[in-house]
Amino acid sequence: MMKVKNLIKVYNPETIPVHAVNGISFEIEKGDFVAIIGASGSGKSTLLHMLGLLDLPTKGEYTINNLNIVKLPEEEKTLYRLLQIGYVFQEYALVEEMTALGNVSIPLIMQGKSKKEAEKLAKEALDIVGLRGMYNRTEDQLSGGERQRVAIARAIVAKPKILFADEPCANLDSKTSEQVLEVFKKLNHELKLTIIMVTHEEWHIKYADRVIKLRDGVIEYDKRKNH
Numbered sequence: 001m002m003k004v005k006n007l008i009k010v011y012n013p014e015t016i017p018v019h020a021v022n023g024i025s026f027e028i029e030k031g032d033f034v035a036i037i038g039a040s041g042s043g044k045s046t047l048l049h050m051l052g053l054l055d056l057p058t059k060g061e062y063t064i065n066n067l068n069i070v071k072l073p074e075e076e077k078t079l080y081r082l083l084q085i086g087y088v089f090q091e092y093a094l095v096e097e098m099t100a101l102g103n104v105s106i107p108l109i110m111q112g113k114s115k116k117e118a119e120k121l122a123k124e125a126l127d128i129v130g131l132r133g134m135y136n137r138t139e140d141q142l143s144g145g146e147r148q149r150v151a152i153a154r155a156i157v158a159k160p161k162i163l164f165a166d167e168p169c170a171n172l173d174s175k176t177s178e179q180v181l182e183v184f185k186k187l188n189h190e191l192k193l194t195i196i197m198v199t200h201e202e203w204h205i206k207y208a209d210r211v212i213k214l215r216d217g218v219i220e221y222d223k224r225k226n227h
């Protein structure tokens with residue numbers, strides 16, 4: 001379980017302070033699918049980066065299964081990111097000259113797995129996101145939605161516990177966005193993956209179980225949906 005209490009992020013505290021996140025508290029249970037929404041500048045990415053161990057809070061508490069994330073030494077944090085967390089961003093950030101299979105293998109190669117083992121698991125991940133038969137395509141041979149699904153496969157290949165996504169559909173049309181969101185839903189249902197996704201499209205929230213809306217760095221509302 002993830003738990004944040006009074007989380008605060010102030011950029012440039014010494015010069016012109018920006019209070020990007022201004023005291024946020026919540027708990028997220030394992031297997032939850034949470035959408036974070038709010039206007040541009042409301043603090044969504046800042047919050048997600050702190051939750052994803054990519055940035056430190058200025059103040060506040062953050063624990064995952066009682067592990068104090070704020071106090072975790074840098075090396076352990078790096079290991080934690082590599083083994084427990086997957087990230088999907090707006091830009092797919094694929095390695096251009098590599099195939100889909102090569103791209104998805106990267107996290108496993110970084111973990112020291114053999115090429116053969118890495119490719120076996122990478123194929124499974126590509127199958128899950130619906131890209132069977134596209135293993136050997138390079139980025140220029142894939143559509144935007146397919147590229148994002150390669151990025152999702154890369155994010156889940158090492159079997160993380162939590163998946164963070166920051167506007168994963170920002171560069172996609174609505175039909176392709178739907179396909180990508182269906183993939184998230186499937187990962188949440190079938191693998192019980194905890195998903196925390198930032199979006200600014202109102203219609204995306206129907207894919208999530210819970211919606212947290214930010215305004216000026218604080219929670220405006222936090223609603224669980226009844227299915």
Ligand SMILES: Nc1ncnc2c1ncn2[C@@H]1O[C@H](COP(=O)(O)OP(=O)(O)OP(=O)(O)O)[C@@H](O)[C@H]1O
Pocket residue numbers: 011012018019020038039040041042043044045046047200
């Ligand atoms: N590195 C930084 N230095 C200073 N201010 C920053 C920095 N990053 C973000 N901010 C400011 O913090 C506030 C929150 O930014 P953040 O990127 O979290 O918003 P957001 O909700 O993700 O917006 P968007 O929907 O446009 O992506 C904004 O006022 C922004 O200008």
Ligand SMILES: [Mg+2]
Pocket residue numbers: 044045046
């Ligand atoms: Mg943002």
